[in-house]
Amino acid sequence: MTVTTLPNTDASTGETSAPGSMGAQIADLGRRAKAASRVLANAPTSQKNDALRASAALLVARTDEVLAANAADVAAAESEGVSATVIDRLRLNADRVASMAAGLRQVADLPDPVGEVLDGWVRPNGLRITRVRVPLGVVAIIYENRPNVTSDAAGLCLKSGNAAFLRGSSGAIRSNIVIASILREAIASVGLPADSVILVEDVSREAAVEFMRQRAYVDCLIPRGGPSLIRSILDNATVPYVIDGDGNCHVYVDAEADLAMAVAIIVNAKTQRPSVCNAAETLLVHASVAEAFLPLAAKALEGVELIADPLAAALLPGATPADEAAWSTEFLDLRLAVKIVSGLDEAIDHIATYGSGHSEAIVTRSLATADRFTAEVDAAAVLVNASTRFVDGEEFGFGAEIGISTQKLHARGPMGLRELTCVKFIVRGDGQTRG
Numbered sequence: 335m336t337v338t339t340l341p342n343t344d345a346s347t348g349e350t351s352a353p354g355s356m357g358a359q360i361a362d363l364g365r366r367a368k369a370a371s372r373v374l375a376n377a378p379t380s381q382k383n384d385a386l387r388a389s390a391a392l393l394v395a396r397t398d399e400v401l402a403a404n405a406a407d408v409a410a411a412e413s414e415g416v417s418a419t420v421i422d423r424l425r426l427n428a429d430r431v432a433s434m435a436a437g438l439r440q441v442a443d444l445p446d447p448v449g450e451v452l453d454g455w456v457r458p459n460g461l462r463i464t465r466v467r468v469p470l471g472v473v474a475i476i477y478e479n480r481p482n483v484t485s486d487a488a489g490l491c492l493k494s495g496n497a498a499f500l501r502g503s504s505g506a507i508r509s510n511i512v513i514a515s516i517l518r519e520a521i522a523s524v525g526l527p528a529d530s531v532i533l534v535e536d537v538s539r540e541a542a543v544e545f546m547r548q549r550a551y552v553d554c555l556i557p558r559g560g561p562s563l564i565r566s567i568l569d570n571a572t573v574p575y576v577i578d579g580d581g582n583c584h585v586y587v588d589a590e591a592d593l594a595m596a597v598a599i600i601v602n603a604k605t606q607r608p609s610v611c612n613a614a615e616t617l618l619v620h621a622s623v624a625e626a627f628l629p630l631a632a633k634a635l636e637g638v639e640l641i642a643d644p645l646a647a648a649l650l651p652g653a654t655p656a657d658e659a660a661w662s663t664e665f666l667d668l669r670l671a672v673k674i675v676s677g678l679d680e681a682i683d684h685i686a687t688y689g690s691g692h693s694e695a696i697v698t699r700s701l702a703t704a705d706r707f708t709a710e711v712d713a714a715a716v717l718v719n720a721s722t723r724f725v726d727g728e729e730f731g732f733g734a735e736i737g738i739s740t741q742k743l744h745a746r747g748p749m750g751l752r753e754l755t756c757v758k759f760i761v762r763g764d765g766q767t768r769g
Contacts, residue, residue: 364551370527371497386442389520390435403508469495471553478559481509494754504537546571578737581611588698693725714747
């Protein structure tokens with residue numbers, strides 16, 4: 335994509351960056367995204383759906399191009415000695431590209447939230463008031479090492495009438511450039527602005543900070559990444575943001591759990607894809623079932639390093655002793671902290687102390703215990719007798735997700751189309767004036 339270098343005037347300070355400077359380039363991209371957002375806000379659903387389906391078809395048709403770029407990214411990452419977790423997040427294959435395309439088609443099939451009338455009423459003076467959903471405008475997403483986010487974020491933003499202003503990581507830059515160019519071409523082919531999707535290709539830290547400060551153009555910023563990215567957002571962002579936070583998720587096996595079910599759930603929650611935010615990181619086990627349950631779980635969790643408190647370690651030969659840091663660590667790997675608790679109260683207290691507010695699960699046959707757990711555990715998602723891996727936009731029926739919010743204002747949990755809108759009040763009168 336060509337970056338037009340125009341003078342940049344900071345809306346808050348009035349200072350002007352030199353033409354061609356990095357700040358001016360980022361600001362120009364923001365201006366272009368803002369212009370595209372005004373068109374998208376009023377685009378008919380049929381045209382947005384056509385753009386999504388065209389994007390899906392072109393991604394599949396150009397899979398080889400995507401995979402070639404991704405192979406270069408993976409090779410560079412491997413040469414730098416990055417972890418297997420990072421490689422897993424970065425790597426694409428034909429199935430993953432097909433899944434990205436399927437996600438775009440799923441979003442096309444979902445109801446369009448834009449224009450939805452939430453409620454309406456008539457005041458005694460005759461004013462007719464309605465509350466309707468409208469796009470946010472420009473949604474900026476900054477993300478690390480997951481090129482599928484380029485497609486997922488763009489698709490959700492487009493369907494909800496928002497321009498997607500994207501800044502990926504240096505590790506995935508080749509993949510992101512190719513994917514974004516494909517999406518832009520497909521979107522333009524149906525008559526919508528190519529700038530509905532804009533990728534910032536400057537992967538410097540300075541560019542990231544400038545990206546976080548485009549108050550004149552960005553309506554909402556969503557970061558998707560690890561603690562260092564979140565810290566950078568908290569330290570530097572001057573635009574409104576929604577935190578897609580850490581996933582220090584727990585599974586609590588209650589005294590009245592079906593132990594076979596509990597084994598299946600913890601194995602799935604930990605091992606099905608350990609490098610993602612909804613994977614379980616800590617197993618809490620009621621003391622009354624620990625002796626029967628933990629050997630079963632350890633056998634099923636072969637290949638997983640168990641990091642245990644002293645009581646659990648006595649039942650888990652070969653376990654690594656847990657230190658205080660183990661309880662607050664998001665391992666994103668085949669490592670699992672294990673603790674025996676005296677009961678529901680201690681389990682809830684442990685989650686309140688160490689949990690990140692993402693996803694927490696209980697395995698129990700007691701309705702009363704399940705109800706207490708769901709009422710008292712403070713998290714974006716609380717599950718009963720199900721794996722934490724289900725806390726995902728697609729699994730919730732949202733299509734692809736823009737992220738999973740662990741904060742409480744504007745959006746919480748998996749963020750789909752409705753979470754990318756806000757509301758507008760429309761007031762209709764026939765000449766009323768206020769006395």
